Amino acid sequence: MLSARGGRAAEPAYRPVLVGRRGELEALTHLDDATAPLLAPVIDLRVVDPCTVRLLRRLPAGLVPAVDVSALPELPESEPARWGVPLVPVIGLAESDRRLVALGAAARAYDRRAVVRLRAGQARVGPDATTAAAERVWRLTRLLPEQCDLLVDVADVCCPADVRLAGPRVRRLVEWARRHAWRSITVVAGGMPPTLARLPTDEPVRLGRFDWQLWQDLADLGVGYGDYGVTSATPDAEGPGDRLPTLRYTTDGAWWIYRWSRRGGRGDERLADLCRTLVSASWWPAAGADFSWGDHEILRRARRGAGAGSPANWIAWSTSHHLAHVLAALRQPGREPRGGSWRAGQDAAVRGRSGRSPRGGGHRRAG
Numbered sequence: 119m120l121s122a123r124g125g126r127a128a129e130p131a132y133r134p135v136l137v138g139r140r141g142e143l144e145a146l147t148h149l150d151d152a153t154a155p156l157l158a159p160v161i162d163l164r165v166v167d168p169c170t171v172r173l174l175r176r177l178p179a180g181l182v183p184a185v186d187v188s189a190l191p192e193l194p195e196s197e198p199a200r201w202g203v204p205l206v207p208v209i210g211l212a213e214s215d216r217r218l219v220a221l222g223a224a225a226r227a228y229d230r231r232a233v234v235r236l237r238a239g240q241a242r243v244g245p246d247a248t249t250a251a252a253e254r255v256w257r258l259t260r261l262l263p264e265q266c267d268l269l270v271d272v273a274d275v276c277c278p279a280d281v282r283l284a285g286p287r288v289r290r291l292v293e294w295a296r297r298h299a300w301r302s303i304t305v306v307a308g309g310m311p312p313t314l315a316r317l318p319t320d321e322p323v324r325l326g327r328f329d330w331q332l333w334q335d336l337a338d339l340g341v342g343y344g345d346y347g348v349t350s351a352t353p354d355a356e357g358p359g360d361r362l363p364t365l366r367y368t369t370d371g372a373w374w375i376y377r378w379s380r381r382g383g384r385g386d387e388r389l390a391d392l393c394r395t396l397v398s399a400s401w402w403p404a405a406g407a408d409f410s411w412g413d414h415e416i417l418r419r420a421r422r423g424a425g426a427g428s429p430a431n432w433i434a435w436s437t438s439h440h441l442a443h444v445l446a447a448l449r450q451p452g453r454e455p456r457g458g459s460w461r462a463g464q465d466a467a468v469r470g471r472s473g474r475s476p477r478g479g480g481h482r483r484a485g
Contacts, residue, residue: 130155130156130157130158131156131157131342131343131445131448131449132156132157132158132342132343132344132441132444132445132448133157133158133159133160133184133269133304133306133342133343133344134157134159134160134344134345134346134347134440134441134444135159135160135162135271135306135308135344135345135346135347135351136159136160136161136162136346136347136349136437137161137162137164137349138161138162138163138164138165138170138185139164139430139433140169140173140430140434141429141430141431141432141433141434141437142161142347142349142433142434142437143161143170143173143174143176143177144173144430144431144434145411145412145433145434145435145437145438145441146159146177146178146181146183146441147173147176147177147178148410148411148412148438149178149181149441150178151178151179151180153441153442153445154177154178154179154180154181155180155181156445157181157441157445158182158183158184158206158267159181159183159184160183160184160185160186160208160233160235160269160306160344161174161183161184161185161186162186162189163185163186163187163189163190164189164190165190166187166190166195166196166201171201171203174201174203174205175203182204182205182206182228182229183205183206184205184206184207184208184232184233184267185198185205185206185207185208186208186210186235187207187208187217187221188208188210188213188217192214192216192217197220197223197224198221198224199220199223199224199227204228205224205228206225206228206229206231206232206233206267207221207224207225207232207233208221208232208233208234208235208269209221209232209233209234209235209255209259209266210234210235210237211234211235211236211237211248211251211252211254211255212251213255215258218254218255218258218259219258219259221259222258222259222260222261225259225261225265226260230261230265231265231266231267231301232259232261232265232266232267233266233267233268233269234252234255234266234267234268234269234300235269235271236248236268236269236270236271236291236295237271237273238270238271238272238273238284238287238288238291239273245294248294249294249297249298252298262299263298263299263300263301264299264300264301265301266300266301267300267301267302267303267304268295268300268301268302268303268304269304269306269344270288270291270292270295270303270304270305270306270341271306271307272284272287272288272305272306272307272329272332273307273308273351273352274307274308274309274312274350274351274352275307275308275309275328275329275331275332276309276310276311276328277328278328280328281328281331281332281335284307284332285332285335285336288305288332288336288339289336289339292305292336292339292341302342303341303342304341304342304343304344305332305333305336305339305341305342305343305344306329306343306344306345306346307328307329307332307333307344307345307346307351308329308345308346308349308350308351308352309325309326309327309328309329309330309331309345309346310325310346310348310349310350310351310366310373311325311350312350312352313350314364314366314375314377317375317377318377319362319377319378319379320377320378320379320380322367322374322375322376322395322396322399323374323375323377324372324373324374324375325372325373325374325375326371326372327368327371327372327373329345329346330345330371331371343444343448345444347437347440347441348366348368348373348433348436348437348440349433361429362377362378362379362388363376363377363378363388363389363392363426363432364376364377364378364429364432365392365393365396365416365432365435365436366433366436366440367396367401367436367439368436368439368440368443368444369401369443370443370447374396374399374401376392376395376396378391378392380392386419386422386425386426388426389419389426389427390419390420390422390426392419393416393417393419393420394420396416396420397416397417397420403443409439409442409443410438410439410441410442410443411435411438412434412435412436412437412438412439412440412442413435413438413439413442415427415431415434415435415438416435416439
């Protein structure tokens, strides 16, 4: 973890917004002790069940997630303070009085902190109305502004036009935010399309990371960075998918989408072919399997060392690589990330190959 003067731990470098599903949570459980404190994930929960709570309890000790329960019904079992898990509540400006009181109790149960989520669409009512809504949050939660991290949520930016429209809006919101004593300000956006089903199969397809481009355009503001991982900001729009083996592989400024239907109907053969193509691509990191737990799992499949997995596994591996890549980029601005901090063990000490990728792997470096 990066240290501040006097030995005080620095703030997290990265706030990804992740859906509270098995794949995304599994990726978080494999962060190592050095990496975990650099992330402050925001978990969007759609359901609370024993499996979800169990995965939250498995997160590394240095990782304290912020949890958004706004999509859950206002029932006692949906109150984070009842789960017995260290977490930071996420508070929306439009929450009911009853829920604000409950979220305030959750904040006081752990370190008296909260994340206030300001959705850019809600702020169109004007700065005075937004201030009134924030003051209502502080009053009913019994929190001070300096105990709250502000998350400016832009939602989807999936094309250059979205980036151009979002930039001025974010600047106005940050200008408003700096009138108040927020603990921190982070801008979060999502760049992954809602569905991948129409993309070609059996060849890598490049998609621009417009959320990353937006944040680079706003670099002069000095705000924190957040994104939606490797999924859309509107995950409900993704649907069940076509269940083809799919990996979403993050590179500098782009994702490479691998959807594979080769080699007939056997999923393990299709996934092995996909993974062999990926590890032969020029964007496979120099650290290879050491880059992240997800890269280790991808290399195992390329060697036919394990089965095909499931859609949740594919999201987990893709998310694991994405988190490592973004952290490397944030810690080395302007440089292509070339290594990670996760170490898999003896069976992972292999570097990826560079050069020509077989059958559509491509020669171009993303960026």
